[in-house]
Amino acid sequence: MKFIETRGNDGIKPEKVEFSEAILSPLASFGGLYVPESLPNLGEEFINSHINSTYKELAKDVLKAFEIDIDDALIDEALSRYDEFDDANNPVPVVKVKDDLYISELYHGPTRAFKDMALQPFGVILSSLAKKRDENYLIMAATSGDTGPATLETFKNRDNIKVCCLYPDGGTSDVQRLQMVTEDAKNLKVIGVKGNFDDTQEALKSLLASKEFKDALDAKNIKLSAANSVNFGRIIFQTIYHIHSYLELVRDGSIKVGDKIYLVVPSGNFGNALGAYYVKKAGVPIEKILIASNSNNILTELIEEGKYDLRDKELIQTNSPAMDILKSSNIERVLFDKFGATRTKELMDSLNNDNHYELTIDELKDIQSDFSAVFMQDSEAEAIISEFLSNGYLMDPHTATCIKAYREKNEKMLPMVAYSTAEWTKFSPTIAKAMGIDAKNDKEALNEISSKFNAKIPDMIDNLFKKEIVHLKIVEKTDIMREMLEFLDS
């Protein structure tokens, strides 16, 4: 299957590319993104044929259905990363918490957040493609939380890829920072930046735009790629678990093949939700995809009112930081799928130039045939965490945002699957606060919650506090380029 561009073609880039090309060089014409030319059929026949499949068997057939130009041996190697999850036979447990509510836990991988679902296999494929072509790539990420650790973990000691993560000094949780600064490998660099997350992102942007940096990379024969969800190599691995959710409800006897369900997705850059949209379009019986947000409610406004307006918006720091976002990249792929390249380019140009766009009434109705959305304040999320924990289910603040959608948006009274995108261990101070527990730092919060609620702290989190810190650099924004060039020479 070939991949085409969301904003049309500029006459310089090829009009269609293979999957491998789309993931090595993810930026398409006019700043657009790559999308599959068509979608496979993953409807009832496909579902019926996978009732008895393992997660990996299902994954393999989904990837095959997309006809990607990656050979079987490499796909097998990539999917074997799921063997390292808590339970190799069941990497994504779907837990029944109420008669009509299941929680699909996407956090059982090495960094305890859902980014592992896609980044673990993606890292294997990207590195292998680069090696085969004898090319060297640099991946740079500005992170406030989960993308950094998951990207470092997947590319650690892999050939032909170097990774640099920038994080705001003081702007991450202790656990998230330790996951990065203790990651010891020659091809990894982690730099703390003096400033907040916006400053860090700005610093990365200006570095990537600088001619001096570009020339230096050219001279060293290093190309830039990206590991965030603008890369379709992330999205494809984020379609599989939505089908797995459906299959688990069939296996549990809560639905028959053909019955519809709701999915609730706590969303930021919309990669997780886009995966759900693609499988809905490909024939999986999903009534609607419910989008959960925190007080950065830009997605709620788009889906409920049809406007994307950043003119009066500032980023709000919440207790679900992985969803603190203003520009949600993957909405563009939905716009393209529904309205085509010309209209998508018009809308995205308007967003970039004027900081807003507005959909027509008919366009809004079209969006609302697939999506519905709600958002939640931090205090509401804490109340939900406390309520569910009192009934024996421990969830993180991102997951908690799903529960409002469960309560307010189940219009057809169907079974619902909500996604849990992080383990509680990554956000233990928020859990402690919700439960009225005093804790000075992550370590105290982890121990208090663990003993009080009999919750296990996995070894990879516990060990973080004993590991040696290897990335000590905290620098001014203006010093990042010098640090980078030193690293690339080493």
Ligand SMILES: *Cc1c(COP(=O)(O)O)cnc(C)c1O
């Ligand atoms: C990345 C992330 C999200 C948001 O996912 P998107 O695909 O960007 O919408 C939600 N929760 C957690 C914990 C995350 O790490």
